[in-house]
Amino acid sequence: MASPYEFRGKGSITLTLMMIELLKGRRKLREISSDLGITPQGASIYIKNLQKLGYVDSESTPTREGIAFLQQMLADISLFVEQAYRDSGIISSCEAIAGDDLKKGENVYLEMVDGLLYAFKKGSSGSQGIVTFSASKGDPVEVSKIRGIIKYRPGNLFIVRVDFDGYTSAGFRKLGEFHKEKQINFTGAFGVLAYKFCQRASLDVSIFAPVEGCIEASVKGLNSLLVYSPEMSRFLFKKLSENVDKYKINPKFTEL
Incomplete structure (x- = not known):
């Protein structure tokens, strides 16, 4: 039988989401099911499963064991996401060198130049982002909300x-x-x-x-x-x- 701490186990994600909803306080089953995108009957079944596992009491209040389960699940998910980002090379923000004088909120193009990442006002790169704060040409700048893939050719x-x-x-x-x-x-x-x-x-x-x-x-x-x-x-x-x-x-x- 799969461990309840294995977040990829059958229903584990939904159990985790249900625990989060129950921690928000007393709410109607219809509201919880609507937020989770499941039927009220389905939500009721998940709550019963949580009670059987000892994660919530008869009043659907999370127990100490339930909190421990939630903490472990969130830690596992965070680790998985971190590894997925690292293995896939996907980033949501980065540091770069300002290739032009840039203003906060300005859209920029990211390009690799001599092994360093630059942010330009104009470009043909497949990757773009938003400047987090203003920066002068040649200074470091943070770029967020990155989308697309930086086009460059690996060296030998x-x-x-x-x-x-x-x-x-x-x-x-x-x-x-x-x-x-x-x-x-x-x-x-x-x-x-x-x-x-x-x-x-x-x-x-x-x-x-x-x-x-x-x-x-x-x-x-x-x-x-x-x-x-x-x-x-x-x-x-x-x-x-x-x-x-x-x-x-x-x-x-x-x-x-």
């Missing part, structure tokens, strides 16, 4: 393995040339050897959360390069497996 994520045998002037030169050829915007070094390799190739490199940084950069439309050391291989593939499906990325493993 190149992954290069380096080793001690290649730690030579020729190896440094090849890495630098590859970086220039692929127009890399963000470089991450995973491992000490990888960091020194990038440093000798005169690359501006990040050593903090390099895998995650490269993934995020490519997701936001930038070309990223992840250079890793042999000893970091097992950690690299674990991190990639955790994020490839989530962010729909396609890493390109490359040899110099």
Whole structure:
């Protein structure tokens, strides 16, 4: 038998809504059924079920057990909604850089520029929103009531393995040339050897959360390069497996 705390269980959502209605105080069954979009007979059945579960008493007043049930259900639903928003990438508000002088309440178009989200008065983006407060061009601004999908093309994520045998002037030169050829915007070094390799190739490199940084950069439309050391291989593939499906990325493993 399904747990009553499993909000996706049969009738659990309606039981939760019924509990919320009963917490509003004494109301006629007809009013409750109208608000819930069910028949008075259906509402009566749900109340009887709540009484059998011990969630309301004979006067249809929520009990301590009923309040605990409601709290757990609301917590489960909140967690589900939070995960759904995160997994689907859907947002209702966001921060952006004002691409123009913007006024509160103004409609704006959201566009990704060099990995950063901008809000413009005019645009061809499929995503629009409303400015929450006035902001000058170049300042951060909050955009709410977002609708549509931001149109942008994900960048490439190149992954290069380096080793001690290649730690030579020729190896440094090849890495630098590859970086220039692929127009890399963000470089991450995973491992000490990888960091020194990038440093000798005169690359501006990040050593903090390099895998995650490269993934995020490519997701936001930038070309990223992840250079890793042999000893970091097992950690690299674990991190990639955790994020490839989530962010729909396609890493390109490359040899110099």
